[in-house]
Amino acid sequence: MSLKIIERKVLSGERLTEEDAILLFKSDDLLTIGELAHYVSRKKNSDYVYFVVNRHINPSNICINRCRFCAFSKDKGDSGAYTLTIDEILERTREAMALGATEIHIVGGLHPELPYEFYIEMLRVIKREFPAVHLQAFTAVEIDYFSRISGKSIGDVLLELKEAGLGSLPGGGAEIFEKRIRERICPEKITGERWLEIMRTAHRLGIRSNATMLYGHLEDYESRVHHLSLLRALQDETGGFQAFIPLAFHPKNTRINGANYTTAIDDLKTIAVSRLFLDNFPHIKSFWIMLGKKIAQLSLLFGSDDLDGTVVEEKITHSAGAMTDEFLPKGELIRLIRKAGKIPVERDTLYRIIRIYDGADDHQPENNKK
């Protein structure tokens, strides 16, 4: 199948249609798709590749939703169920700050008993000790839950969280918007419309966010493109999304029957098609935790311009059989980016540049020293 028409559109900056995106997904000419996506990525971000020094914290794995694709969540009373205290969350933050973190990424389960005030207090306590840290916290799914347990509107919840120190929203919980699939993989979760509505509200209140898509389970190319299309339309309206992050489904310990690990070809194609279709998203991020270091590095030549960050501790994907590390030292992120022929740029959560590593001083990563 020839990609000539799409190629012409991309080179002339014309927006791709949903049909174009499906054609790209169905093509086996990954090198051409990757080349085109790389062209767009360079037009938007030159040869910069971003990363952030961050840490993930999951306050609790107890969750009333129990999505079928999730291997992280537990019921209360299950062995392995945990809930961190605010002191423990603060301690993890301190460790991260000592390692030079600028961002704490907080997402957790929908806990049946913790009160709304717990979350407000969590942000407040962290910001009191570390006023400069950026808190990227709570997916749209958690925001909806806070609204339900507090009886407040989405707008009020977001404003109160912002007041308490929320910096931005992560893009999780989007999964696949299409109802037919969503009902099979996460029947208890908020609908796609609700997810988009919460993001719309956040963007209007000046809270920026990311967006994600979970792929590689029961969805088909049409449902992926439908998902991307809804995100592109909302971005046209609000401009509040910073990065799009395709998330590769991991099957282990989940209840999605017959699903497998994604392949490298699907990972790279999904990143490339996202870059080509989401022409109004400034950034496409590769989450190395899910892709592995090698494919994440390769994705920098297939449309991605961001490697996320150091992460430190990762529970969600590792519960589902991720075989990657949980921590990448900054020096290793820099090496991966440089070896891809790119320029490493340390950023903050809002993509403000902290440092461009364009000198000749190659940092020796701290790992691997025996």
Place this chain on the structure above:
Amino acid sequence: MERMITNRRITKSDALNIFLKEDLHKLGRMAMEVRWRMHPERKVTFLVDRNINYTNICISQCKFCAFYRSRGDSDAYVISMEELFRKIDETVSLGGTGILMQGGLHPELPVSFYENLIREIKKRYPALHIHALSPPEIIHISRISGMKVIDVLMMLKQAGLDSIPGGGAEILSDRVRRIISPRKIKTEEWIEVMREAHRIGIPTSATMMFGTVENAEEIIEHLDLIRNLQDETGGFISFIPWSYQPGGTKLGGLSATGIEYLRILAISRIYLDNLVNIQASWVTQGTKMAQMALLFGANDFGSIMLEENVVAATGVRNRTTVEEVVRLIRDANFIPVQRTHLYAPVRVF
């Protein structure tokens, strides 16, 4: 690139130039052009075998290796015939068509050990392909026995040796070898063993371990040595580049990144225009990168390796199965074909 298109042979300086400067997508495309010329069918082959290491005791003690032990170490071993047969029985029952057998350079095993090893296996398993004893081992046997290399090879062939693995090549540059494996055979000796083997009808593979201290010129020089010998003998059946794994080694440092691997794989496919088969190395790169290798010139997925110890000793523990390899090959839009060590088809999936 002009030279590629007109099918003229690429020179060393052209190869160096495109290896250093061409972007990855273009390099991949050029490699695939050569791949399709040599393998017009949409097939990707793989092997089912087992890597058996008859001993881990080794006097070579290369700095890049985490597998070797000294005599007297608590986990030093020499395999018993009983254990060896058990491993082979298992291999055969799992659909394996052969074994890859290599070991350390043991200071005391006599020449009869190697001859008996091969003979006993062949006697018991006449249909099993024995791919064994890399050039450093052949030279070692020649030294301990005082026999000529050619006589060692003849003896082993007569005992039942079917082919020789290309291990121990590392980088065929004596500058690099002096740094990473000072006690190992030198470039000329590796080439000489292969030349003699090919001359008496023993096919071999060739390898390259990159990512230590070599430079781009030395990588191209390595490929050139292989290509020249192949012009002369035609005895190489495959080429397998893989990356150094630093875990637990004296040399330490970092492992090459995925993009570096694909660049080397692609330039190998482009340069070795007389060598039919290029293998992906899932064992060092992981199965995801091995699938990508199929789009950068590799036409073979390597062996699923029911057992592998040398890379595993560095802490890298990639695993795979026939089912997984078949899935990955199909996902890349190729037809999976199980093959023998000599690339004869066994089963089309």
